[in-house]
Amino acid sequence: MLELLKNLASWLTSPAQWSGPEGIAARVLEHLEYSVLATLAAAVIALPVGLLIGHTGRGAFLAVNLSSFGRALPTVGLVTLVFLAGGLSVWPVYVSLVALAVPVIITNTYAGMAAVDPEVKDAAKGVGLRGRQILWQVELPLALPLIMTGVRLATVQVVATATIAAYVSFGGLGRYVFDGLAQRDLVQVLGGAALVAVLAVVADLALGGLTRLLFRGRPATAR
Amino acid sequence: MTIEWGWFPDHADEMIRLTADHLATAVPAVLLGLLIALPLAVLAHRVRPLRAFVLGASNILYTIPSLAFFVLLLPVTGLTRTTAIVGLTAYTLVVLVRNTVEGLDAVPVKAREASRAMGTKPLRTLLTVELPLALPVIMAGVRVATVMSISLVSVASYIGYGGLGQLFTDGFQRNFPTPVVAGVVLTLLLALVADALLVTVQWLCTPWRRGTARPRAATSPFGKLPAALKLWKRA
Numbered sequence: 091m092l093e094l095l096k097n098l099a100s101w102l103t104s105p106a107q108w109s110g111p112e113g114i115a116a117r118v119l120e121h122l123e124y125s126v127l128a129t130l131a132a133a134v135i136a137l138p139v140g141l142l143i144g145h146t147g148r149g150a151f152l153a154v155n156l157s158s159f160g161r162a163l164p165t166v167g168l169v170t171l172v173f174l175a176g177g178l179s180v181w182p183v184y185v186s187l188v189a190l191a192v193p194v195i196i197t198n199t200y201a202g203m204a205a206v207d208p209e210v211k212d213a214a215k216g217v218g219l220r221g222r223q224i225l226w227q228v229e230l231p232l233a234l235p236l237i238m239t240g241v242r243l244a245t246v247q248v249v250a251t252a253t254i255a256a257y258v259s260f261g262g263l264g265r266y267v268f269d270g271l272a273q274r275d276l277v278q279v280l281g282g283a284a285l286v287a288v289l290a291v292v293a294d295l296a297l298g299g300l301t302r303l304l305f306r307g308r309p310a311t312a313r
Numbered sequence: 314m315t316i317e318w319g320w321f322p323d324h325a326d327e328m329i330r331l332t333a334d335h336l337a338t339a340v341p342a343v344l345l346g347l348l349i350a351l352p353l354a355v356l357a358h359r360v361r362p363l364r365a366f367v368l369g370a371s372n373i374l375y376t377i378p379s380l381a382f383f384v385l386l387l388p389v390t391g392l393t394r395t396t397a398i399v400g401l402t403a404y405t406l407v408v409l410v411r412n413t414v415e416g417l418d419a420v421p422v423k424a425r426e427a428s429r430a431m432g433t434k435p436l437r438t439l440l441t442v443e444l445p446l447a448l449p450v451i452m453a454g455v456r457v458a459t460v461m462s463i464s465l466v467s468v469a470s471y472i473g474y475g476g477l478g479q480l481f482t483d484g485f486q487r488n489f490p491t492p493v494v495a496g497v498v499l500t501l502l503l504a505l506v507a508d509a510l511l512v513t514v515q516w517l518c519t520p521w522r523r524g525t526a527r528p529r530a531a532t533s534p535f536g537k538l539p540a541a542l543k544l545w546k547r548a
Binding site: 094158159161162163164165166167168170171173174175246249250251253264267270271276279280282283286287290291294 | 375376377378381384387388457463467471477478480484497500505508
């Protein structure tokens with residue numbers, strides 16, 4: 091075990107391992123590219139849908155059940171399926187990661203909107219705000235903490251799952267995991283996994299910091 | 314993409330075998346997860362300084378890719394089903410610990426105090442008052458953990474214990490989509506059925522909530538009671 095950790099440390103710290111198109115730095119960038127683009131795409135799809143469902147109250151059943159559907163959907167199966175259907179391209183990776191993130195964001199956005207006190211909405215209506223103004227000025231700010239939780243959750247899942255890119259012969263940190271697995275090289279697998287975990291934690295902390303910035307000056311209860 | 318419908322009846326036996334295999338990995342993982350999560354959550358609930366540590370540690374487990382998890386366990390447990398089960402158990406802990414702590418937190422202080430005032434010992438209060446009252450939230454966690462485990466089992470196909478995930482590898486290697494479709498659909502069905510069963514169990518275990526209770530939107534994975542269950546209830 092100690093031997094393994096020593097080898098891991100030298101694998102992670104050797105300069106040769108970090109440079110070049112196959113190096114850790116390049117793999118981290120690839121991994122980030124897949125994760126960031128997929129999460130952004132998912133947010134662009136999911137946020138309007140979640141807000142609409144929450145604002146109108148229509149399709150709540152869909153919003154609630156979607157999250158479990160997303161949880162039950164096996165990502166490896168999905169990536170394989172899109173790969174076999176569409177051939178060798180990076181699309182299967184994005185389709186699977188977006189499919190993973192969309193339900194989480196929709197459900198949390200809806201939950202945030204549903205948690206807004208109806209009396210607050212009535213008060214907003216009472217002072218003469220229209221539907222759209224209520225959505226932007228009252229509901230959205232109040233729902234934002236839960237919405238951000240959803241985005242953070244989705245990001246962590248996407249970063250951890252982006253390893254599947256390597257399964258369909260693309261890069262990212264999954265490359266180390268799959269190559270190491272094929273070569274029975276445990277150090278490489280461990281290194282890849284550790285890097286993914288660190289990346290996921292860093293992404294989560296970064297988004298947490300962003301949330302805190304967004305809520306500066308708000309009463310503590312809104313957090 | 315063309316699906317060969319003839320493949321399905323020809324491989325019915327294999328699909329049944331893999332489904333059983335799938336369950337044999339997912340179910341022990343959730344049970345083991347519960348066995349570990351309950352005492353951990355009670356500790357985290359009672360001892361405040363432990364709380365952040367326990368919740369934080371379970372969150373970090375969540376960020377390790379599942380595939381890597383299985384591989385990391387290989388030197389310890391070898392190419393066995395245990396590897397898959399232990400890996401999945403770690404994932405269930407994230408949901409189970411968090412939900413159990415939240416469920417215990419939500420138990421009204423008055424309920425606990427009343428029980429203590431009647432002379433009930435702390436352990437008995439925990440078992441007969443606090444845990445039953447926390448059950449709906451704990452069960453919501455169990456449902457999420459079960460659905461998640463069923464979906465994640467397929468990742469273990471790289472180490473040969475992936476249940477229905479074996480169909481993905483098979484289809485991928487032979488460039489043949491039909492088994493992959495079968496695997497995805499069967500996994501979804503299995504998750505749906507397992508969840509419906511858990512809803513039934515929860516309904517049976519919490520008689521005091523019947524009639525007034527509505528499943529909580531944000532925590533229940535498959536939403537409301539399935540229609541069949543409602544019919545059965547009426548009968």
